[in-house]
Structures are given as C-alpha cells and as structure tokens.
Amino acid sequence: MRLLRDxxxxxxxxxxxxxxxxxxxxxxxxxxxxxxxxxxIAGRALLPPFTDPAFPLxxxxxxxxxxxxxxxGTRTSLSVGLAAALAAIAIGLCVGLTAGxxxxxxxxxxxxxxxxxxxxxxxxxALAFVSVIxxxxxxxxxxxxxxxxxxxxxxxxxxxxxxxxxxxxxxARVIGMHPAEIAFREILPNALPPVLxxxxxxxxxxxxxxxxxxxxxxxDPNVVTWGSxxxxxxxxxxxxxxxxxxPGIALVVTVVGVYLFSEGLTKALGGRRLEP
Amino acid sequence: MTLxxxxxxxxxxxSGGREVAAVSDVSLxxxxxxxxxLVGASGSGKSTLARxxxxxxxxxxxxxxxxxxxxxxxxxxxxxxxxxxxQMVFQDVLGAFNPRATxxxxxxxxxxxxxIVPKAERPRAIAALLDRVGLxxxxxxxxxxxxxxxxxxxxxxxxxxxxxxxxxxxxEAVSALxxxxxxxxxxxxxxxxxxxxxxxxxxxxxxxxxxAVSHRIAVMETGRLxxxxxxxxxxxxxxxxxxxxxxxxxxxxxxxxxxxPSHDV
Ligand SMILES: Nc1ncnc2c1ncn2[C@@H]1O[C@H](COP(=O)(O)OP(=O)(O)OP(=O)(O)O)[C@@H](O)[C@H]1O
Ligand SMILES: [Mg+2]
Numbered sequence: 103m104r105l106l107r108d109x110x111x112x113x114x115x116x117x118x119x120x121x122x123x124x125x126x127x128x129x130x131x132x133x134x135x136x137x138x139x140x141x142x143i144a145g146r147a148l149l150p151p152f153t154d155p156a157f158p159l160x161x162x163x164x165x166x167x168x169x170x171x172x173x174x175g176t177r178t179s180l181s182v183g184l185a186a187a188l189a190a191i192a193i194g195l196c197v198g199l200t201a202g203x204x205x206x207x208x209x210x211x212x213x214x215x216x217x218x219x220x221x222x223x224x225x226x227x228a229l230a231f232v233s234v235i236x237x238x239x240x241x242x243x244x245x246x247x248x249x250x251x252x253x254x255x256x257x258x259x260x261x262x263x264x265x266x267x268x269x270x271x272x273x274a275r276v277i278g279m280h281p282a283e284i285a286f287r288e289i290l291p292n293a294l295p296p297v298l299x300x301x302x303x304x305x306x307x308x309x310x311x312x313x314x315x316x317x318x319x320x321x322d323p324n325v326v327t328w329g330s331x332x333x334x335x336x337x338x339x340x341x342x343x344x345x346x347x348x349p350g351i352a353l354v355v356t357v358v359g360v361y362l363f364s365e366g367l368t369k370a371l372g373g374r375r376l377e378p
Numbered sequence: 379m380t381l382x383x384x385x386x387x388x389x390x391x392x393s394g395g396r397e398v399a400a401v402s403d404v405s406l407x408x409x410x411x412x413x414x415x416l417v418g419a420s421g422s423g424k425s426t427l428a429r430x431x432x433x434x435x436x437x438x439x440x441x442x443x444x445x446x447x448x449x450x451x452x453x454x455x456x457x458x459x460x461x462x463x464x465q466m467v468f469q470d471v472l473g474a475f476n477p478r479a480t481x482x483x484x485x486x487x488x489x490x491x492x493x494i495v496p497k498a499e500r501p502r503a504i505a506a507l508l509d510r511v512g513l514x515x516x517x518x519x520x521x522x523x524x525x526x527x528x529x530x531x532x533x534x535x536x537x538x539x540x541x542x543x544x545x546x547x548x549x550e551a552v553s554a555l556x557x558x559x560x561x562x563x564x565x566x567x568x569x570x571x572x573x574x575x576x577x578x579x580x581x582x583x584x585x586x587x588x589x590a591v592s593h594r595i596a597v598m599e600t601g602r603l604x605x606x607x608x609x610x611x612x613x614x615x616x617x618x619x620x621x622x623x624x625x626x627x628x629x630x631x632x633x634x635x636x637x638x639p640s641h642d643v
Contacts, residue, residue, distance in 0.1 A: 270476045272474075275433075275461075278462060278488075279487065
C-alpha cells in the first residue's frame, strides 16, 4: 500500500498506472464493450473511420469492426505479455536463486546457459520456436519467455551474491538461523524488488514481441491481435492507413504505459531504499 | 577455566593474484568475565580474526577451543546450537539488520531459534530484553529503520544477550556512534558484564574506547599479534612500535606530557 502511494506520487508512475488500469479494464470488459466475435464480418468492407456511429473506427477489407478488434486485441496483448513475463521471471528467479546460492560448478554451468540465451537474439529464438512447433497462444507465450528469462536470472543471481555478504546475513548466521530460513526470509525478499522492477520492461518487450510475431503471421490465427491487424492493413496502407494506424497507436500507448509504470516503480522502490 | 583459546590461527586472502596474510599465527586466550581489547591499524586483520572466531570465515590453519569444545570442527546443526554461546555486535548499525525487520522480530529470532522461551511468553521476554538495554517496551512494534543509531546498537546488544552467551565479539561496535552515545553504550556493556559475567572481545582502532572497557589489550599489525598485556601496562608502557604508534596518535590518552609523538614509526 505504501509502495502504491509512493508510486502514484511520481508523475511517471501515476500516468503509467492510469494507462495500465484503463487497459486492464478494457481487456476485462471487452466482451461487454463489443459483444460477439471480433473476427466476424460485421458490416460493409473498408468503411472509413468516424463516419458510421456503429463502427467508430471503420471496418477492414473483410468488413470486420476495427474498434472491436482493438478492444479484443487488448486482451490478447496483455494476457500474452503478462503470461510470458511471468513465465520469464519465474524461470529467471529459479535459475538465478539456484546459481547464487549453490555457487561453484552449478553456478558456472547455469551462467553459461544464461550466456547462451543472452547471445541469441530473443526475437529470432521466438521466431524459430514458433515456426517449428506451430502457432498457438501457449507456444507464443513460451517462445517469448524463452528469450526473456536470462536478464532476470542474471539480476537475481547478482542480488543474491551481494546480499549474501551483508552484515544482516552474517548476523542471522551468528544467531544460528537455519540456512534455508536465511535464504527465504533474509535474502529472497530483499533480492526481489529490483527483479520486479525489471519485470515491467519484460512485459513491454513481450507485448512487442507478440505483436511482431503476429505481424509476421506467426501468432495464434484464432484470436485477434494488434500485430495481425497491422499486418492486415499493410496491404492497403496507401488507401486506408487508419487500418494499421489505430492498432499501432494501441500498441504504442500500451508499451509507453508499461514503461512509465516501471519508471515510477523503480523510483518508488529506490526512494524507499534510501530512507534511513 | 579459560573460556577461549586461539592457537596459531592463520588466514590468507588471494585477490587479483595478490596474496594477503590477513591473520598470521595468532594465539590468544580469554578468561570468563574478561574484556580483551583488540587494537590495530586499519587492515591489520582484526575483523578477519573476529569473523573466523564467529565461524563466518574458514581459517587456513590453527585451532580454537571455546568452552572446552574444538570450535572450528563443529558444523551443521551442532554448530548452530552452540552459536548461542558466542554472539556478535556489528559496526554498521543499519547494515546489521534486515531492512524489513521490526525491533520485535530482531529480538524474537534468537528466542525462537534456540527455544529459549515458549512462543506465548516471547512478547514478555522481548519487553524484558528491551528494558534491560534501556529502551521502552513500546519500541517492539517499530520498524528497525525507525529507531536511531544508538538505539539500534542497544537492540543489537539485546539480541546478542538474548541467548545468554558467555562471549560477545564486538567489532567496532561503537565506532559509528556519536561520542555522547558511545559512553552510554560502553556503560551498558560494562554493567552487563558485571551482572552476567560475559567475556568481550572488543575490536577497535580507538584506544580511548578500549581503555574504558578492557582488562587486557592485544595489538595487531599486518596480521600478527605484536603485543599483549594488561590494559594499563600496554597504554602506559607500550613495547612494540605498533602500540607506540597507536598511542602516539591519541594524545589525550597520556596524562603527563611526553617527548611528543615518537617518530620511529
Ligand atoms: N574478503 C576478502 N578478500 C580479500 N582480502 C581481504 C578480505 N577481507 C579482508 N581482506 C584483507 O585482509 C586484511 C585484513 O583486513 P581486516 O578487515 O581484517 O582488517 P581490520 O583490522 O579489521 O581493518 P579495519 O580497522 O579497517 O576494519 C586487509 O589487507 C584486507 O584488505
Ligand atoms: Mg575491521
């Protein structure tokens, strides 16, 4: 709660939180705001935006409602982005904690794997993964997570290594605390905040990766996504640019919202740590 | 019976291809109820010695007898159990506490881990500990970050005495404190010693502090113990160049004027 207050006090945090709250509400209530399948043919094809109150943002080449697509696309973008980031953070935390606590050969081995994943561009990895296994939402989530877990793993390990040397950990050992309790009560909670601040960046990157995969036709064909809408509009970019522009704006707003939120979060966490 | 015997303790660090003998061949003893002041210039190996003694660092060579036990061979659950008898107070009054801790949790840890009082009676035991170090019981609910440096060091002392140890190692325990608060903390430590017969290994680079609490003083220089003796003797009649240099650096220690700081340093 105190974190939330600190967060809202920073302008970035307040704007970011506002945007994200609005997006989450849209994602939750998309079926209410626009009933029915967003992929169904709803009206005349290529209706320009702001002409028909029934289709405020117009329709695409097949006569599908652009606004409905954007509203439902919010669901896909946010859920894929969040799920992928959650998976990446979970993998990264496990690997980073194991490496940091175990040390020695285990640490060496795990960190070489992390190196390998960091060297391969994460988008290529996701691309290869989806092309081989086939496009569906779980595969896309996993593909994005595979390219994103290395950073949190490295950060978690660095945090553990630094906190392990603090006096309060020495004090816990001196008092006779069990090593497992030291790991989970003394070290882990203090290692987490920077990793969580990083998670917002991972969410933003995951949303962009998902859009790029969909743009290349490697998203799940059964759900509407902003990336696939932009790709659709690309073929007739000259005559109806709005078909690509509206989902593009949605994407930009989301990513900027996530970035602002993460900036605010970092500041709020940083301010707390500086307090005496 | 001697409480603590350190025999030929050595520890080397190699960092960046450079070998440092942080502790070489140190031997000393400590009696029950006695305070040994350990003094030496920065980097002379005082903290390394203290950390080896606390089993926070492994030694390269040497042996330690503590309460009749071969202290360096204890391990695992047995070591954790015996840690109750030897406690430590750290220099950094902020860094020595988990930033998420409350005063109550800091004092609850030792009581819980060593099953010193049953759960239901712990709040009362915590209040008693706080009272013993001169803090009101209402402090228990506070975050450790919401108390002052001097109060934090009182809490660290309360945590250290919670397990009823026979030895407390204090590594620069008052160096970070205001001079006015420093005197009060030293008074508290001396009181506790008289009351409970605790021994202190008091590490400091400040001879004025050591003079106030020590029975004996040991002087370290580049990892070696160069002089050990009764406090008065070491301060008034130092034998080693290292001790002379340390005493020369604190003019107010010497009551009568001498020929000024020795320049054979
Ligand atoms: N973890 C470490 N790795 C490498 N060298 C170390 C390590 N810890 C201590 N040293 C070195 O060992 C020597 C003794 O250090 P130590 O901290 O014990 O000195 P000290 O007497 O406590 O000094 P101070 O008064 O500054 O606290 C120093 O040369 C130091 O650089
Ligand atoms: Mg030191």
